[in-house]
Amino acid sequence: MGRGAVQMLLLLGLLHWGPGGEGRKSWRRRGQQQQQQQQPAAAGRERSEAAGQPVESFPLDFTAVEGNMDSFMAQIKSLAQSLYPCSAQNLHQELRLHMLLNSSVTCNDGSPAGYYLKESKGSRRWLLFLEGGWYCFNRENCNTRYETMRRLMSSKEWPTTRTGTGILSSQPEENPHWWNANMVFIPYCSSDVWSGASARIEKNEFVFMGALIIQEVVKELVGKGLGNAKVLLLAGSSAGGTGVLLNVDRVAEQLEEMGYPGIQVRGLADSGWFLDNKQYRRTDCIDTITCAPTEAIRRGIRYWNGLVPERCKMQFKEGEEWNCFFGYKIYPTLRCPVFIVQWLFDEAQLTVDNVHLTGQPVQEGQWLYIQNLGRELRNTLKDVTASFAPACLSHEIITRNHWTDIQVKGTSLPRALHCWDRSLHDSNKNGKTPLKGCPVHLIDSCPWPHCNPSCPTIRDQYTGQEMNVIQFLMHMGFDVQKMAQQQGLEPSKLLGMLSSGS
Helix, strand or coil, rough: HHHHHHHHHHHHHHHHHHHCCCCCCCCCCCCCCCHCCCCCCCCHHHHHHCCCCCCEECCCCCHHHHHCCCCCCCCHHHHHHHCHHHHHHHHHCEEEEEECCCCCCCCCCCCEEEEEEEECCEEEEEEEEECCCCCCCCHHHHHHHHHHHHHHHHCCCCEEECCCCHHHCCCCCCCCCCCEEEEEEEEECCCCCCCCCCCCCCCCCCEEEEEEEHHHHHHHHHHCCHHHHEEEEHHHCCHHHHHHHHHHHHHHHHHHHHCCCEEEEEEECCCCCCCCCCCCCCCCCCCCCCCCCHHHHHHHHHHCCCCCCCCHCCCCCCCCCCHHHHHHHHHCCCCCCEEEECEEEHHHHHCCCCCCCCCCCCHHHHHHHHHHHHHHHHEEEECCCCEEEECCCCCCCCCCCCCCCCCECEEEEEHHHHHHHHHHHHHHHHHCCCCCCCEEEEEECCCCCCCCCCCCEEEEECCCCCCCCCHHHHHHCHHHHHHHHHHHHCCCHHHHHHHCCC
């Protein structure tokens, strides 16, 4: 082994024994450990394997490494490939499609539902991701959806493999904490915010089985290793994020009923924390986009035969179960821990509120509405234990390959998720309070869209050129003089604050 590899192993040893490194294992070449040090561990491993128990493995936590991350990750990958030339190939493994064995659980059009799976032998962590993609709530707009977005209602043209990105990536530099987990991507083909439980009545009718699809996938995965899991993270974006809130407790109950009460079930809801607020401009409920979310869900839950958790359902009168589709109303009733990721100025929320940012300067009323939306959303998150809410105009993040770039108060989303993971592990272990310097409640306080300098890049929709925060706000009709006067600041100082993200 070369000198460089020895140095890397020493560095990995420091990571293992350094602060915040409890419980992590370093990579080791089998057969080359010093027997004097390894005999007790080897004996324990043999006893576990003989008893048929899975040997637990913990991936290294790369979020603790500061400085030149790209260089460090390149060296780590090179070291992994030299030590494990066979298993290193799995870093590039794609997720493969499996159709459900139970053919009665289907997509909207009756084609079989399914899931994409990438197994990670030795890992006891499973990540199940629910895809998003709006919804439809009557025959007319479901017909339109089927003509224009068929892959969200049918499995007939699904590819046989998918490449995971963001939190589903197998690349450590893109996914520092979950890269080595068992990955499951569940395509959205039920159009019901993952809530439906209706069977096909007539041949030409659509069916809505979102909740049943999740249940069936979990049932199948138990036979593929999920039964040995230590942690199951049910994640989702947009409609999938709302689906997490509606289903996370049900998944925990299902596993307990199947005889697996020891699996820690958690939720990660991205861009699914919607508000039932008053629209900027009220419109008739004609289609999915213009219909107020409260009215759309009220109609949809009847059309889908939608299920909501019993604990939430009990908080409302009969016929008002639609309230449970809104995060701030269902969250206090959940038993499983859930991490909320939500842009303060979510594009989908603005769309259903009829605030359409078409590139034309916004009117003063729109601008005030947008600012108030950020305040309202921030208020609904104040009692959420674990949250990450940047002041950005965007939608969805956890499966984007740039998800590591976004920060709130100097902490990235992967780092915040790791801190949350550690806090849950430590509290289960010995009742410790969350670690100092490892925040899990991160909400931007600046009041304007994109006042956070780490927000995703915005481009002028006509020229394609990137815009900084000042250019963006000017583009939206932001009046620096007027806003500075309202804030009691000099215009130059306000511009400086905007540039720095203060």
